[in-house]
Amino acid sequence: MARTDCSAGRLVLVALTALALGGCPRAPVVQPVATPAPPPPVAAPKPPPVRTDLFVVLPGADGKTGQVTVTQGGVEKVLSTPYAAARIDPSGRLESSTASPQEVRQTFGATVDALPPRPVSFVIYFLQDSAEVTPESRERAQALLAEVARRLSPEVVVTGHTDRVGTVEYNDRLSLQRAERVRAELVRLGVNPARITVEGRGEREPLVATPDEMPEPQNRRVEVSVR
Amino acid sequence: MRNASTWWTGISVMAVATALLAAPAFAQDAGELKVSRGVVHIERSGQRLPAPAGMRVRQSDVVVTGADGSAGITFADASRLSVGPNSRLAIDKFAFDSTTHQGAFETSLEKGTLAAVSGNIVKQSPGAMKVRTPAAVLGVRGTEFVVRTGDGTN
Numbered sequence: 001m002a003r004t005d006c007s008a009g010r011l012v013l014v015a016l017t018a019l020a021l022g023g024c025p026r027a028p029v030v031q032p033v034a035t036p037a038p039p040p041p042v043a044a045p046k047p048p049p050v051r052t053d054l055f056v057v058l059p060g061a062d063g064k065t066g067q068v069t070v071t072q073g074g075v076e077k078v079l080s081t082p083y084a085a086a087r088i089d090p091s092g093r094l095e096s097s098t099a100s101p102q103e104v105r106q107t108f109g110a111t112v113d114a115l116p117p118r119p120v121s122f123v124i125y126f127l128q129d130s131a132e133v134t135p136e137s138r139e140r141a142q143a144l145l146a147e148v149a150r151r152l153s154p155e156v157v158v159t160g161h162t163d164r165v166g167t168v169e170y171n172d173r174l175s176l177q178r179a180e181r182v183r184a185e186l187v188r189l190g191v192n193p194a195r196i197t198v199e200g201r202g203e204r205e206p207l208v209a210t211p212d213e214m215p216e217p218q219n220r221r222v223e224v225s226v227r
Numbered sequence: 228m229r230n231a232s233t234w235w236t237g238i239s240v241m242a243v244a245t246a247l248l249a250a251p252a253f254a255q256d257a258g259e260l261k262v263s264r265g266v267v268h269i270e271r272s273g274q275r276l277p278a279p280a281g282m283r284v285r286q287s288d289v290v291v292t293g294a295d296g297s298a299g300i301t302f303a304d305a306s307r308l309s310v311g312p313n314s315r316l317a318i319d320k321f322a323f324d325s326t327t328h329q330g331a332f333e334t335s336l337e338k339g340t341l342a343a344v345s346g347n348i349v350k351q352s353p354g355a356m357k358v359r360t361p362a363a364v365l366g367v368r369g370t371e372f373v374v375r376t377g378d379g380t381n
Contacts, residue, residue: 051378053362058371066345066369072362079372088362108373111311111340114297116261118344119305153261153281155301159325172326199325227261227301 053088054107055079056099061118070094119157119227120147126178126220129165133181141189147226148191155227156191158182159199163219164212168202176200182222256283257321258302262309266293289317292339304330306346306356314339319359323348332356341374343367 055070057079067080072094077086085099104112122144124137148154160175160182179198187193206219260267260282269278270289276282278290284300292298292314299309304323310316315337323330328351334341336358345367349356356367360376 051362052375053360053377054373054375055363055365056373058373060344060370064370066367066371068368068372069366071364071366086363092362094363104373107375108311108340108342110297111309111314111342111373114262114264114299114309114311115342115344116299116301116307116309118307119301153259155259157305197325201326201328204327225305227305 050090051088056085119225122224124222156196157225159201159223161201161221162203163216164203165215172200172202175202178222257286258284258300261301262299264297265295267296267298286321291315304347307344309342311340335359336374336376344371345369
């Protein structure tokens with residue numbers, strides 16, 4: 001009985017559909033007719049998440065404060081004074097603000113405490129046009145080794161520099177030779193070679209600015225950074 | 228035909244040149260985890276790795292900390308970044324040329340807190356370091372800053 005009723009119901013549906021399709025019964029498609037599906041149960045609309053983004057520029061260890069820009073959509077805030085801040089306000093807009101040192105301590109204390117220790121640099125000087133170390137520079141090695149020993153996971157970055165006598169390419173090679181020379185010395189003194197990286201900066205980073213081709217002993221150096 | 232083969236040769240040469248240029252940036256580690264406190268993981272290629280101090284960090288890694296966790300990384304350009312508890316920091320891009328100091332450094336703080344001291348990339352090219360949050364982008368000209376991002380649930 002139920003089946004018959006059902007078939008009858010389907011026939012009616014097919015007929016209706018055929019009518020709706022303009023009397024073309026070749027491929028009757030059974031479609032839901034007339035009564036629209038009830039709307040799905042409405043979940044209580046979630047309030048849009050309230051963002052709590054905060055950006056603060058801090059005074060540097062050298063006493064100078066840097067500069068950061070914060071951009072959201074087309075809005076840009078420039079932060080360049082100690083504790084200058086930008087916040088996303090409850091309406092979602094980016095606003096200029098300031099943060100107190102206390103707020104920074106409270107919000108970012110554990111974070112700032114996890115910053116790795118500052119790298120410490122040692123400078124080793126060279127004789128002109130040579131990979132020979134000056135006698136005074138040999139003594140500096142002891143302080144360097146102590147710094148390596150003090151760190152949990154020390155990396156030693158050896159960066160060679162030259163003065164501006166010679167071409168850029170020549171000085172790139174010479175600076176790397178000087179760095180390699182110091183690297184070999186550090187390995188001889190017991191530093192794990194796997195922890196040493198060697199770089200050559202050529203004449204790009206003089207300690208003392210000079211015209212090109214000017215000999216300058218202070219620029220013929222290797223910096224060893226322990227980080 | 229000659230044109231076509233020249234074209235293909237050109238493409239191949241370009242592809243090889245690109246691969247050669249790109250190789251050092253990918254082979255290079257971005258930095259090293261120096262501080263690892265509490266629960267700290269690195270998500271890498273779909274895996275979740277425990278992350279003790281001394282672990283090398285690469286581009287595309289995501290540093291994740293638990294409720295008691297914090298972590299500090301020194302990068303190849305001498306910049307230093309740390310994250311506090313309940314944080315996720317994605318290292319989207321890190322490239323650094325140790326001779327010229329040219330490079331790019333982009334991270335996303337997906338949640339939690341970040342502290343940073345910029346390094347040689349920013350010294351050479353102010354603005355070449357960026358930190359994204361879900362809401363905004365921070366461009367770095369120097370040097371020390373902190374960021375918190377959250378939606379009120381963390």
